[in-house]
Amino acid sequence: MTHFVLVAGTWLGAWAWDEVAGELRAAGHDVHAVTLSGLAEKQERPAGQETHVQDIVDEVERLDLRDVVLVAHSYAGVPAGQAAERIGDRLARVVFVDAMVPVDGESALSGWPSEPVREAIAASGFWPPLTAPDYAGQDLTDEQIARIVNGSTPHPGATATEPAVLRGDLGELPATYIKCLRDGDEPMPVVAELLKSDRWELIEMDTGHWPMFSRPREMARILHESATGP
Numbered sequence: 001m002t003h004f005v006l007v008a009g010t011w012l013g014a015w016a017w018d019e020v021a022g023e024l025r026a027a028g029h030d031v032h033a034v035t036l037s038g039l040a041e042k043q044e045r046p047a048g049q050e051t052h053v054q055d056i057v058d059e060v061e062r063l064d065l066r067d068v069v070l071v072a073h074s075y076a077g078v079p080a081g082q083a084a085e086r087i088g089d090r091l092a093r094v095v096f097v098d099a100m101v102p103v104d105g106e107s108a109l110s111g112w113p114s115e116p117v118r119e120a121i122a123a124s125g126f127w128p129p130l131t132a133p134d135y136a137g138q139d140l141t142d143e144q145i146a147r148i149v150n151g152s153t154p155h156p157g158a159t160a161t162e163p164a165v166l167r168g169d170l171g172e173l174p175a176t177y178i179k180c181l182r183d184g185d186e187p188m189p190v191v192a193e194l195l196k197s198d199r200w201e202l203i204e205m206d207t208g209h210w211p212m213f214s215r216p217r218e219m220a221r222i223l224h225e226s227a228t229g230p
Helices: 014-026 049-062 074-090 115-124 142-151 157-161 189-194 216-228
Strands: 003-007 030-034 068-073 091-097 175-180 200-205
Touching (some): 003 014, 003 049, 014 030, 049 074, 049 157, 068 074, 115 157, 200 216
Parallel strands (some): 003 030, 091 175
């Protein structure tokens, strides 16, 4: 049995993993989905980047989990990559799902055209959720899009603008990177560089950026295989 810790990306809470978590539990795994501070049922909590890192570390340590596969989607890759270093020998593997990865001294908004997001955060303090038309072309049904939009909450801006702090080389962590091809067929340059490490593997999914909604069974199968090995 593997202990999975699942962390969703911007605007989402633990609820986003419900279908994937059900599939993994049916396969005999222990699953803990984390809602980061400032989001979903925790939206009243103030949060910065370090808060989100600690949210993940605290979940692992509070439950005294070992043999952890830490799964991070999208934005959550930034705090999860930092948390993976801190949980040390509790970690079996980290899985980045079409995710950003932390770069020491850089924020989640670094390395891509994020000026509109920065402007929104400067104006309101939050990264506003997407609207339904923004999800077009991402392999989602109208029902799935409505579920995401209705469940989304504004994302605390400081978590996206504050820098990551890494203690070592992320390429030394045992890692899987899942690239969702309908959201671009090439990993971002910093990920491509990490994939040169013999400790990292690349898996491609023919779906959009939210595979926990569009392809939950396939997502769960890939996670199961990443935990159990060949």
